[in-house]
Every structure is written in structure tokens, then in C-alpha cells.
Amino acid sequence: MILEMKVPSPGESIKEVEIATWLVKDGDYVEKDQAIAEVDSDKATLELPAEASGIITLKAEEGDAVAVGAVVCLIDTSAVKPSGSAPVAEVKPVVETPKAEVKTEAPKVAPVADSSASEQAKQKTYAAQTPSPAARKILDEKNIQTSDVVGTGKAGRITTEDAVNAVPSMGTPTGGSRGSERTKLSMLRRKVAERLVAAKNETAMLTTFNEVNMTPINNIRNQYKDAFKAKHNGVGLGYMSFFTKAVTRALQLFPDVNSMMDGDYKVAYDFADISIAVSGPKGLMVPVVRNAELLTFRGVEAEIKRLAIRARDGQITVDDMTGGTFTITNGGVFGSMLSTPIINPPQSGILGMHNIIERPIAVNGQVEIHPMMYVALSYDHRIIDGRESVGFLVAVKEALENPMELLMDNNPKRALEL
Secondary structure (H helix, E strand, O other): EEEEEOOOOOOOOOOOOEEEOOOOOOOOOOOOEEEEEEEEEEOOOEEEEEOEEEEEEEHHHHHHHHOOOOOEEEEEOOOOOOOOOHHHHHHOOOOOOOOOOOOOOOOOOOOOHHHHHHHHHHHHHHHHHOOHHHHHHHHHHHOOOOOHOOOHHHHHHHOOHHHHHOOOOOOOOOOOOOOOOOOOOHHHHHHHHHHHHHHHHHEEEEEEEEEEEEEHHHHHHHHHHHHHHOOOOOOOOOOOHHHHHHHHHHHHOOOHHHHEOOOOEEEEEEOOOOOEEEEEEEEEOOOEOHHHHOOOOOHHHHHHHHHHHHHHOOOOOOHHHHHOOOOEEEEEHHHOOOOOOOOOOOOEEEEEOEEEEEEEEHHHHHEEEEEEEEEOOOEEEEOOHHHHHHHHHHHHHHHHHHHHHOOOOHHHHHOOOO
8 A cells, every 4th residue: 555645734824844854765664653854844843754664755855845735755555674684795806817018118308409598598587587676676675576577678677667566466365175065045044034034124123232230140040059950850040030030020011012013003912922042953943931921930941941952852843933922032152242133023022142241340439340241122113112122121131130139029049949
């Protein structure tokens, strides 16, 4: 029996997928539920499992765009699983046949040219390459070789005028590789590019900046991170939980930042689904932490860890990345000091974190060294005014610089569930 395997639908809005990699070859025997291919949609990379055991016949090439519901391969379920390995062909020794002796003639020597004519040519070349003393001085100052200058004097001699008019050669690098490679972007990468360009072209995007003194958060982490990790089965106390809690608090104070444009309407949300940008093997992905405003520090850290592992292992799904009312991205893990993050449409705002650098700042009239981070809020000015955007970012800064009071209700042990 021949089974036609069709492309399943990864999500309601997805009409086609791209064959990223075949994990089997045409004619291979596959087991039921064995992963036979990786397919890219415009939102994620998914594995395609075999629906039955048998000999597979591929019907699409790597890189082909295949419509959802189209036949991608055939499986002959009546085929018997091959047993053992193919017999090894007998290797016969190669017998060398003695070659007939080949006589070689001594190379013929070309006649030597007339020595007097050769000497005259050498003298002429020497004269052409020997500039006048004044010309040599000019060439030395310009760092130009005499061989790079064509003389106009008698017998091709380089004159002072030739040296004055000579221009240093820029030269062309040689010996290095100048190859290039043309590869097709994956469907996921093409969709990301399309969305980024659309966000720039279709929104009135503006960015506002501020800086955060990370000393209070560092003090809390240094004091409680070991106990936190031991209590919560290896879940670490990172910066993301502090930023997520600060963002959800600021979204409640400035709800316009937690809204979206829908034609002529504004859609506001009374919950905070926070999209967290994470790096996966296929590029940047943005899974969503649902109802982050209800989660504790442990809940945020555990959920981010779960989603990051799924992204790293290629198990992230469309549902994991669908929705989201606001995004947090951390370029600081790659060393970025400052950036203007691009809005993740249809959202209206995105917060950019950056690296932490010790810098001198003024504290109560005194210069002190503190770990500082620049933060950036990019927002859609069509729906968010300057007062809301600046007020939101200031609220985030206040919560991060005073986490004990504003995020932990002055009880860090209870907030961290220790």
C-alpha cells in the first residue's frame, strides 16, 4: 500500500511551508514517527514525522515551498524492512604492468644572443630607471618606486617634471580570498525580514532612552541567588524577572503602551503577555510569557527557561510565539551598549536592554562608580504619546532602581518564595 504524506497545517494563518532539510534519503526505510524532514513556516521550524513504516519516496526538494495539504512524500507500507548490511564486494589486487623504458633526449640549449646587444639593452633599461638626483628626491618623499614611473626624458630617463607629476599607486590587494556564496534565506528568516521592514514603513516608530543604576538589583541577586537556585530546582535568579516585573507594573500605570492599532480602532488589553526575544539555532525567536503580571519571580524565570530550551532544541511551536502585547529584547548578552529596537508588530512597544558597564555617576553630589545599563523604548507614536512613552520608561527605571519597595513589597524572601 502506498501512503501519501501531506503537509500538516502548523497554524491557522499559515498557507505553505518550506522543506528546510530532508533527514532521510529517497529509497530509505523509515519507521513510524521517525523525523523525516525539518520544515520552515513563517513562524517556526518544525519536524515532520513519518506517518507509517516503509520505503520512502521524496516528492519535494530541499528549499521547495510546499502548500499545506500537498503531498510531500510517499511511503510504501508493504515494503519489508531490510535486514543486515549489503555484501562487501571482493577487492582484487591490482597488478602493475611494467612500463616500457622511455628514452629521453637531452634538452636543446637555445643559442646565446649576441653579448654586445644584450649589454646595450641592459644599459638602456638602467638609464630609464635611473632618475635625476632631484627627481629621485621627489620620488622618495612621495614613497614612489622608479619602476612605477614612465620617464619622458632622453632614453626614457625620469625627469624632475615626471617625478612632480607622479601619483602614488593605490594598488590592488592580491593573494586573499575573494569568493562569494549565494544561499536562499529560510522562510522564517524571510518572514522576519518582511515584518521588520513593515514595522519601519507602517508605524510612526520613535525611540526614547534612559539609564538604570543596576546596583540594587545586583545586591539582591548576590544575596539570594544561591538560595533561590537551590530552592527552585536549578532555576536561576536572572535579570529578566526583574525587568519583566518592572514592565508589567509600568504597563498598568501606562496602559496605552499595552495597546495596539486595528485600523481606526485602538485595542487595549488588561493583561500583559510579554514576548521575550531569545536566540535559537534558526535565528531570533520571540516566545510569549502569558499573563506575566500574575507570575512571581520564580514563575517568570522558570517560564523563560522553559521557552529558551524549547527554542534551542528546535521544539518551539507557533502557539508559543502567537500573541504578545509587549516585547523585551536583551542585546546586552551580545555586548550591545545602545540600540534602537524595532517594534514587533502588531504590538506598539518594545523595551531594549543592553550591557552593564561600570561608569562614574553623580550620587548626592559625589562621584561614584556604579554598574549602569542604558535602556531604550521604541514605540508607535500613532497610538502612544510622548508623555506615556517617557513616563513608562521612567516607571521601569524607578522599579529597577528601587526593586525592594516597588517590586518586592519590602519582603524579598517572600517575593522570591524562599
